Amino acid sequence: MGPIYPILAILLLAGTCASLQADEVKVAVAANFTVAMKEIAAGFEQATGHTTRISFGSTGKLYAQIRNGAPFGVFLAADQARPRRLVEAGQASGRFTYAVGKLVLWSADPALIDGEGRVLARADFRRLAIANPRTAPYGAAALEVMKALAVDERVRPRLVRGDNIVQTYQFVATRNAELGFVARAQIALRPGGSSWEVPQSLYTPIRQDAVLLERAASDPAALALIDYLEGSEARAIVERYGYGLE
Amino acid sequence: MALDLGPLWLTLKLATVTTLVLLVVGTPIAWWLSQTRSRLKQVVATLVALPLVLPPTVLGFYLLLLLGPAGPVGQLTQTLGLGTLPFTFAGLVVGSAVYSLPFLVQPVHNAFESIGARPLEVAATLRASPLVSFFTVALPLALPGLLSGAILSFAHTMGEFGVILMIGGNIPGETKVLSIAIYDHVESLEWNQAHWLAGAMVLFSFLVVLAVNLLGQRMRRIGHG
Numbered sequence: 001m002g003p004i005y006p007i008l009a010i011l012l013l014a015g016t017c018a019s020l021q022a023d024e025v026k027v028a029v030a031a032n033f034t035v036a037m038k039e040i041a042a043g044f045e046q047a048t049g050h051t052t053r054i055s056f057g058s059t060g061k062l063y064a065q066i067r068n069g070a071p072f073g074v075f076l077a078a079d080q081a082r083p084r085r086l087v088e089a090g091q092a093s094g095r096f097t098y099a100v101g102k103l104v105l106w107s108a109d110p111a112l113i114d115g116e117g118r119v120l121a122r123a124d125f126r127r128l129a130i131a132n133p134r135t136a137p138y139g140a141a142a143l144e145v146m147k148a149l150a151v152d153e154r155v156r157p158r159l160v161r162g163d164n165i166v167q168t169y170q171f172v173a174t175r176n177a178e179l180g181f182v183a184r185a186q187i188a189l190r191p192g193g194s195s196w197e198v199p200q201s202l203y204t205p206i207r208q209d210a211v212l213l214e215r216a217a218s219d220p221a222a223l224a225l226i227d228y229l230e231g232s233e234a235r236a237i238v239e240r241y242g243y244g245l246e
Numbered sequence: 247m248a249l250d251l252g253p254l255w256l257t258l259k260l261a262t263v264t265t266l267v268l269l270v271v272g273t274p275i276a277w278w279l280s281q282t283r284s285r286l287k288q289v290v291a292t293l294v295a296l297p298l299v300l301p302p303t304v305l306g307f308y309l310l311l312l313l314g315p316a317g318p319v320g321q322l323t324q325t326l327g328l329g330t331l332p333f334t335f336a337g338l339v340v341g342s343a344v345y346s347l348p349f350l351v352q353p354v355h356n357a358f359e360s361i362g363a364r365p366l367e368v369a370a371t372l373r374a375s376p377l378v379s380f381f382t383v384a385l386p387l388a389l390p391g392l393l394s395g396a397i398l399s400f401a402h403t404m405g406e407f408g409v410i411l412m413i414g415g416n417i418p419g420e421t422k423v424l425s426i427a428i429y430d431h432v433e434s435l436e437w438n439q440a441h442w443l444a445g446a447m448v449l450f451s452f453l454v455v456l457a458v459n460l461l462g463q464r465m466r467r468i469g470h471g
Contacts, residue, residue: 060433060434060435063435064432064433126329127333127415129415132416132430132433134430134433134434135430135433135434159417160333160415160416160417161415161416161417162416163411163416167412170310171332174310174311174314175314175315175316176313176314176315176330176332176333177333177415
């Protein structure tokens, strides 16, 4: 039993040193939040001196990676379900809603979409792009909207599914799909094309939750980022990109 | 647990059609490469080999732009009344053929080169036209190369992922192939289904590579014997 204590002490010491020096936080970010997060990260780095390393992907993919030991400190999901499951599994804590996503129907063609979204009922298009509803919350919300408008049967054969909301945007931007459901944040600062802001009554609010992951529970950079996300500077950026706040 | 086998059949169909297309398109390229003294030879050989080193994202990105409504190929297909190719089975065949081109051309090219000039010269002295000697002398002698090229193209298309992810649009029955279905299952936490499909894929790939190795061994033995 004796010799184990010195080893433990060394390990503990090494661990403390590592956490004192760690000023980089690895962040897993849902694809829809890509552009806003870059701006927030720049502000965060300037304000705190910490650095960030950001991985973007669909919420489903990032979740699977985190469950399997991906070295992230903070997870910004596009839904509430996955952060909640991480908390329940003891792999995360401190869940809060950092943004409420808004869905828009968007086309690169300035004449295609009117302010009421009637184009959905006409269904005179070849391809409508949505994010994969099984993995991306914006895709699930898009399905809800089409069901609420009772156009889902008519539109279903024309659906193409992007791996995440960024790819969905890319399908529409390259005009390979005439229109698609994307995040308002993606077109908020880029004028052009035509769009319809889907009324909130047609889909469950896309509350996007963030959590502090277990491996970074005492990491100062990760804790600072959580603080920063809840602060007024980050919230102003979130709002400017067309998200709602809670 | 219902395991959807649709993606499996779609993948087999894609691999079969792509391999047939490549045999028709790739064999003449391989033949030309083996016969030509043109200065363009190395340029063409390099172009054929490019998909080996380019990431699928580069191929997928350019295919999306080229085949899309604003791209040159997309405008051509639209003029011909074919619509645009992304998100269709035909589009996947085009993408897979580009992606697997070196896997067919290189073994076939090697096979043609290893025949040497002699058999074709003999055929010419017997008054066989170039076309006749291609079909009756060169092709039969290059059969092992054609076979391993076809098997490799087939297997490579079975395992294709990145290009299809970028131009497929994940449409069941049309573009949702096996690798995409596995990815989908993994991402939606249906790891049980993912295991079944992924396990089948490992077994299949093992058998294909084993077949190629055995074939190669047999050919060498025949060659030495």
